Amino acid sequence: MSSSMSLRGLSQLSLDAVSRSAIPTRSLMIAPQASCFSTSAARYANPTMKKKGMGAAPKKGVKSLRITKSNKDAAGSGKRPAPGERKAMRKRIVLSNDNALEVAGLQDLTAENALDASHQGKVRGIPEEAVDALRAVEAFKPRQGWSLFRRPAVLMRKETMELAQIMKKIESSEKSKKESKRIIVYGERMGGKSTLLLQGITMAFLRKWTIINLPEGQDIVNAHTDYAPLPGSQPLQYTQDTYTAGLLSQIVKANQGFLAATKVSAKHDLPLPLSKGATLKQLAELGAANPEAAWPVFVALWTELTQPGRPPILVGVDGLSHIMRESEYLNSNVKPIHAHDLTIVRHFVDLFSGKTALPNGGLVLGVTSGSNSPANSAIELSIAGAEARQSKSALPQWNPYKAIDQRAVECLKNVDVLKVSGISKEEARSIMDYYAESGVLRAQVNEGFVSERWSLAGMGNIGELERATVRLRV
Amino acid sequence: MARGELSRGLWRAFDSLGALSRPQCQSPLRTSTPRRIQPSTTARCITTSTPRAVEPTSDKPEVLEKFTAAPEIEIELELELEDRPARKTGRSDADKKFRNDKSKLAKLRVVPASPSYFSAKPTFTDDVINLLALLRKVATLPTVTPAEAPKVAWKTIDQYRIMTNEPVKTQRFHKMLHLLRRLNCVHPSLMPQEVLDAMKRYKKDSQPGDIVPSPGVIDELGRAKGVGRRKTSSATAYVIEGEGEVLVNGKSLTEFFGRLHDRESAVWALKATQRLDKYNVFALVNGGGVTGQAEAITLAVAKALLVHEPALKPALRRAGCVTRDPRKVERKKPGHIKARKMPTWVKR
Structure with a gap:
């Protein structure tokens, strides 16, 4: 009975193969291509047909061996994350927690009291606009515990107050001879070094300083962004256009008010046309939008920022030991490029060593990392030297059997140090x-x-x- | 050859008899023994009180229960010790005298020193009888509970067997131990000296609490030192009064121990006694792994803390910081893959 049914069905299927598009493809495989003896019976037969493979599984189970898994099983039941999603998750920064309680008496830092000594030992909230700027310059790190609390707040510890004192001193220095400070921040792992930089940026933001932050030294030197030789440089330097463009957009976001309000004053040699009377913001955005012009724009922006009468500048870099060694980039002779030959790093290093002055005053903070820092004896030596200078004791001898980066030593010769130790x-x-x-x-x-x-x-x-x-x- | 051996043995026996310098029959037989005895004679002078050479000879006479033995026999013996040269000169004279002695000796009734001489274990029986007599004597004295009685390590049965040279049965020995324990329960302030002397015989040479470790000292800088071990780690901790700062091998606790659990272990002695903010610790630790090092520091800190505050010992014991954990890696055995693991069983 069933065989005749299926035969009839099959004959019908084979006959009007053109018209059936909705039938599963599997039945196509078993459909004989030969024509039937008769077509009439099949034509008038009941077209509802028992489909193959739709019944129950065989009673005694399947005895054949299935070695390969189907692709569906291999992929797993869940949806796989899209490319980049995992990294985004890892690097995600959550700054609020709705389940945490609002702290009743939490005071915010304000422009007026940001550098006050009265904050010592208190927890202070970071105001909303400062949070945006901090987020823009990537001052919040993924591993910090911001996501536990209602909103970002920081403990104004002893080291923070020292930094505030330094900033106060810079602000109050004479207009003709503005002071600038260069400091290495070091200390134990998880001791709050990056948070100290964040506090510095917060205070600088509230005091209307210009903020330039290199959020992670490793990102500059690990050869994940494009690089190109800078024409006309001697010795040869390399620009990182994409990275510089990103940095410019960060600068724009973090210093929106000042950049939008200030007009370009000097004449700059830029590869792209800039409208006359453009603001600094437009200048920076030009570079951010056109990576190939990013470096000249950055240089032009820096010139503008160091014009007389402009606010002091805070330059920060996290992960100092990465940029005090050879980078992962290779030159045309397949030799590693020293990090100091990358234009951005060179710019920072010149500031850090005091080669380039900050005419409007400012603060250069190099923050070492406790968890992600390759061994760097140059930094260790300079820290030991600075400590000895501060405590007026004998300068340390450097171990001649230890490989040391001479360029880094030169750069870090005369910097101050700020140790971030445990809180009281x-x-x-x-x-x-x-x-x-x-x-x-x-x-x-x-x-x-x-x-x-x-x-x-x-x-x-x-x-x-x-x-x-x-x-x-x- | 056999004959030769026999004769040699006889000679040796003869010599030994001749070489006897001290009188062997002592208390019950107050007569002097004949010096020369023919080895062929059957009447041999055999000692009845066994010389207890194995026992430690004490100058004090042992406490023996009174018993009545047969009265001493008065024998007139012509042979005196002073007559020895004469005996040597006149052989026939000596022989005559000796024969005379022999007839007298035959009348002697030798009495054993101990009434339990004819039991299988005379020393043990004596001991039990003596202890029972002693107990009868002190039975009315007030006692303390066994838990409060002074801790005594009694001799083991093997040690006792070796001491007495008698095959004492375990059960009997334990019964004797019961007597000893009961005697030990006499109130220490009223303990008679004779009981203490009697118990000395049954105590081990070294008693618990004999070895008292030298008390720790706080040096001129206020440091107390303690040493602790665990697994293969060993730690030295110096504890000073302070604010709760801890350094391990010159590093802070967080730098040295990644796990919070290990940090808590290291300062557990202080934490369990609420002393964490009262002392500073600097520890030197080497060997072993992270957990072993942390727990070695626990012990070291506890010992150093005990120097500062000896009264904390019970609290620290409750916290588990006093006793050294004796567990170590079990050795690998031949035929095993590890200490216990056997190779996989294969049919053929």
């Missing part, structure tokens, strides 16, 4: 009160608890303190 117990108390008020720390904050956590966090290492109190709740 009072500061720990203050930040733990903030944790408790945010609702992320449920324990009662008393002296015993504070000092216990302070000890366990390696004498007040703030990152470890956060880890031990907020993240690793037992």
Whole structure:
């Protein structure tokens, strides 16, 4: 019965093969291509036909061996992330947590009180506009605990107040002879070095300084962006157009107010036409939009920023040890290019070594990293030297058996250092009160608890303190 | 050859008899022994009180229960010790005297020193009887509970067997130990000296608490030192009064220990006693892995803390910081892949 049915069905299928497009392709395979004896019976037969492969699985199971998995299984049940999605997830910065409680008495830093010494040991909120600027210059790092709290706030620790004092001094220096400072920030891993840079940028933003931040030294030298030799440079230097364009757009976002309000004053030799009376913002945007012109635009912008009467400049770089060594880029002889031969790095290094002055005053901060830093004996030596100078003790001898980068040593000869060590117990108390008020720390904050956590966090290492109190709740 | 051996053995026996310098029958037999005895004679002077050479000879007489033995026999013996030269000169005279002695000796009734001489384990029986007598004597004295009695390490049965040279049964020995324990329970302030002396015989040479470690000292800089070990790690910790700063091999706790758990282990002695903010610690640690090092520091810090505050010992013991963890890596055995792991079983 069934065989005759299927035969009839098959004959019908083969006959009007043109008209059936909705039939599954599998049945196409078994359809005989030969013509039937008769067509009439098939024509009038019931067209509803039992489709093959739609029935139940064989009762005794499938005995044939299936070695290969179907592609569907191999892909897994879930949806695979799109290219770049994983990295975006990894680098995502979340700055608020709706589940955290609003801290009642949290004061914000303002333009007036940003550099006040009265903040010492208090937790202060970062105002909204400063948060935008900080986000633009990538001052927030993915591994920091911003996502635990309602909104970004920072502890104004002793080192922050030292930095504020330095900035105050720079601001109050005479107009004709503006002061500038060059500082290496170093210290323990998770000790708050990058956060100190962030605090510096915040204060600079509130005090209307110009901010230029190189968020990660490794990104400049790891050969992930394009590079090209700079024509006419001796010795040969290399520009990184895409990176420079990105940097220009960051500068625009972070210094919107000042750049939009200031007109280009000098005549610049640019590869692209710039309308007369353009603002600095337009100049920078020109470079950001046209990577091939990015470097000349950056140079022009820098010239503009260092014109007399312009605000002081804060230049920051995180991950200093990466840019004090050979980069991953190769020259035409397939030799590694020294990081100092990259124009952006060279620009920063000249500022850092004091070769290029900051006529309007400013602060150059080089922040070392505790977790992502290749061994760099030049930095170690310069830190030891600066410490000896500050404590008026004998200068350290350098180990002749250690490979040392001479260019880096030259560059770091006369820089100051700022050590970021553990916070004091009072500061720990203050930040733990903030944790408790945010609702992320449920324990009662008393002296015993504070000092216990302070000890366990390696004498007040703030990152470890956060880890031990907020993240690793037992 | 066999004959030769026999004769040699006889000679040796004869010599040994002749070489006897001290009188062998002591207390019950107050007569002097004849010096020369023919080896062929059957009446041999055999000692009845066994010389306890294995026992430690004490100058004090042992406490023996009173018993009544047969009265001493008065024998007139002409042979005196002073007559020795005469005996040597006149052989026939000596022989006559000796024969005379022999007839008298035959009348002697030799009495054993101990009434339990004819039991299988005379020393042990004596010991038990003595202890029972002692217990009867002190039974009315007030006692303390066994837990409160002074801790004594009694001799093991093997040690006792070696001491007495008698095949003492375990059960009997344990019964004797019960007596000893009961005696030990007499209130220490009223413990009679004779009981203490009697118990000395059954104690091990070294008693628990005999070896007292020299007490730790706080040096002129205020440091107390402690040493701790765990697995293959060993740590030295110096504890000073301070604010809770900890350095391990010159690094901070967070730099040295990545895991929070290890950090807590390292300062657990201080944390468990709420002393973390009262002391500074600097520790030197080497060997082993991270966890072993952390737990070695625990022990070292606890010991150093005990120098500062000895009263914390029970608290630290409760926190598990006093006893060294004796576990170590078990050795690999031949035929095994690891200490216990066997190779996979294969049919053929």
